[in-house]
Amino acid sequence: MKHFRVPELSWRFIPVWQRNYLVWKKLAIPSILGNLADPMLYMLGLGFGLGSLLPDIDGMSYLSFLAAGTVAYSTMNAATFEVLYSSFSRMHVQRTWDAILNAPMTLDDIMLGELSWATSKSLLSGVAILAVIWGLGLFGDFWMTL
Incomplete structure (x- = not known):
């Protein structure tokens, strides 16, 4: 029976993160647009389309409700895609x-580099969606976006 061990963490993960960043930087614009396209389709189709048929509940429109979920969805989707595929x-x-x-x-360095890159891409995706939501005026206050 094999025993599990605690990963040995070092600063050697940074070149792995940097390598992924340099590769991503070549395709940054299409990547950002791709991260924005799917959530924007949901917000436009469901938010404006279906949202126009639904009443406001406690002063909140369906589009505002959907916008908060879209941020969560896009960040989780970006991280999951980056780590899995x-x-x-x-x-x-x-x-x-x-x-x-x-x-x-070591493999520990590669794994930490990949996880930190997935975290960075997820954060970038969430910030991009938040910028669109703030631009459309769909946030109630700062705490709603968290």
Whole structure:
């Protein structure tokens, strides 16, 4: 029976994060637009379309209610996609992890770098959606966006 161990954390994860950032930077505009497209379709279709048929409840429109959920959905979707699909592609298809492991890195460093990159992409996606929501005036106060 194998025993689990606590991962050894070091600052060597930063080059992994930086590598992912440099690759992403080449396609930053299409990536940001892609992260905005799906939530915007939901907000436009369901919020303005279905929301116009529904009454306000306690002074809150359906569009404002949907906007808060859209932020949560988009951040979780960005993180999940990055960890499940993109990391798997870098590991299995592109064999990037094999190349990284030829440097003085461990699998723990790669995993922490991938997780920190997924967190960064998720944060970026959430901030982009929040900017759209704030631009449309769909937030009640700052605490609603948290």
